[in-house]
Amino acid sequence: MPRAALSAVACAALVLPFATGCVANTPAGSPAVGAGALKVDSSATACTLSAATAPSGTLTFSVTNSGSDMTEFYVLAADGLRVVAEVENLGPGLTRDLVMQAPPGAYVTQCKPGMVGEGIRSDFTVTDSGTPVGPTGHAAAQLAEAEESYAS
Amino acid sequence: MLANFLIGLRExxxxxxxxxxxxxxxxxxxxxxxLPAVWAGVGFAVAVSLAFGAALTFGPQGLSFEAQEAIGGSLSIAAVGLVTWMIFWMARTARFLKSNLQHGLDAAIEAGKRAVVMMALFAVGREGLETALFLWASAKATDTSTSPLLGATLGLAAAIGLGWLVYRGAVRLDLRVFFAWTGLFLVVVAAGVLSYGAHDLQEAGVLPGLHALAFDVSAAIAPTSWYGTLLKGVFNFSPATTWVQLAAWVAYLVPTATVFIRTTWGTPARAPRPAPVPAGVRA
Incomplete structure (x- = not known):
């Protein structure tokens, strides 16, 4: 089996109970590749995003901790309270990817160096790209197939 | 490096x-x-966590935040169940020891290989995926610096070292003391795991009240300090605890500890108690 298919099947098997959990690391062929991939630099005093807007769909925040303490990165809803997505355990020098399916809307991003307090926040906007949010194409077909064979 | 060491230790x-x-x-x-059953459970949990962590880090498929929280949350709840079962398994053994019923003791121990495998599996697997993702992230960082990977590995090694010290200490204890104290310790650990699971569910939006804090002592016990790490690593103590977390912790700890103490220390009141002194006599 090709490596890509193997990995997709492994992921689907792991998260079958949470059927929408698998997201492509590199959404190949999608026009949103560049815009959906964002870089975040979290230092002791700053939280710098490569862009303040992104088109709806699969977003990948590549979060790098350039500080000297542990940090966390959150994507919060517009109210600044509800957690939409987070990545934790970001030790100094590490880069971790936060992958999320983002519908259009207003969000707040937050870096939390030292893991306490309000963190460093800024507004983030997801524009409507027209593409439906969630697994599509090959992955969706595989998921449906896996679900069907799981049920029978 | 110290920060990565502390993450490895905590996890x-x-x-x-x-x-x-x-x-x-x-x-x-x-x-x-x-013993082989224990190591089989541990080995399986480690292997599966590392494999999935690697597949998700380097493969073409990632895992969404919701799925990761859901996996962590449901494994935590399963782990609470298994640790609770382990506590009362031990308590039952302790009671048979007290009454010197050797055949009862044998029956209690006869929980079988599968139960032991499951306990080891869930104890390790609960945070396994999260730890593996952290480890692989530090492995990926080695082209710029090896210190994150070194710190993370040393942290995990220190955790295993402390587990070994607890084992060495525990085998030396008198059997009854061993059951009584490790049982109580595990009750507090399991309460912490439940409270951690509750917080995961709050973050995922399943339970409300993520920002309703019962107390916040982050200023005194920084989560990045070594003592904050130990408290978090052993008891899942969170310096900023929500009301829901506190409620889950108390709701588990109080009844479980009560039943456990009664089972292990409680003696049936066979001897008649001395008659109470009549009120008038004492004065």
């Missing part, structure tokens, strides 16, 4: 302590034949 500590106690229990009850 590995609880699992190392639970496995240390489980091994001590198996050795003390002369069931060394169950």
């Amino acid at each position: 590995g500590l609880e699992a190392a302590l639970v496995v240390g106690i489980l091994v001590a229990y198996v050795v003390k009850t002369h069931r060394r034949d169950l």
Whole structure:
């Protein structure tokens, strides 16, 4: 089996109970590749995003901790309270990817160096790209197939 | 490096302590034949976590935040159930020891290989995926610096070392003392795991009240300090605890500890108590 298919099947098997959990690391062929991939630099005093807007769909925040303490990165809803997505355990020098399916809307991003307090926040906007949010194409077909064979 | 060391220590500590106690229990009850079952559970959890972590880090498929929280949350709840079962398994053994019913003791220990495998599996697997993702992230960082990977590995090694020390200490204890204290310790650990699971569910939006804090002592116990790490690693103590977390913790701890103490220390009141002194006499 090709490596890509193997990995997709492994992921689907792991998260079958949470059927929408698998997201492509590199959404190949999608026009949103560049815009959906964002870089975040979290230092002791700053939280710098490569862009303040992104088109709806699969977003990948590549979060790098350039500080000297542990940090966390959150994507919060517009109210600044509800957690939409987070990545934790970001030790100094590490880069971790936060992958999320983002519908259009207003969000707040937050870096939390030292893991306490309000963190460093800024507004983030997801524009409507027209593409439906969630697994599509090959992955969706595989998921449906896996679900069907799981049920029978 | 210190920060990465502390993350590794925190993620590995609880699992190392639970496995240390489980091994001590198996050795003390002369069931060394169950040891391969323990290591099989540990090995399976480690292998699966590392494999999935690697597939998700380097493969073309990632895991969404919701799925990761859901996996962590449901494994935590399963782990609470298994640790609770382990506590009362030990308590039952302690009661038979007290009454010197050897055949009862044998029956209690006869929980079988599968139960032991499951306990080791869930103790390690609960945070396994999260730890593996952290480890692989530090492995990926080695082209710029090796210190994150070194720190993370040393942290995990320190956690295993502490688990081994607990094992060494526990096997030396008198059997009854061992059951009583490790049991109480595990009750507090399990309460922490439940409270951690509750917080995961709050973050995922399943439970409300993520921002309704019962107390916030982050200023005194920084989560990045070594003592904050130990408290978090062993008891899942969170310096900023929500009301829901506190409620889950108390709701588990109080009844479980009560039942456990009654089972282990409680003596049936066979001897008649001395008659109470009539009120008038004392004055």
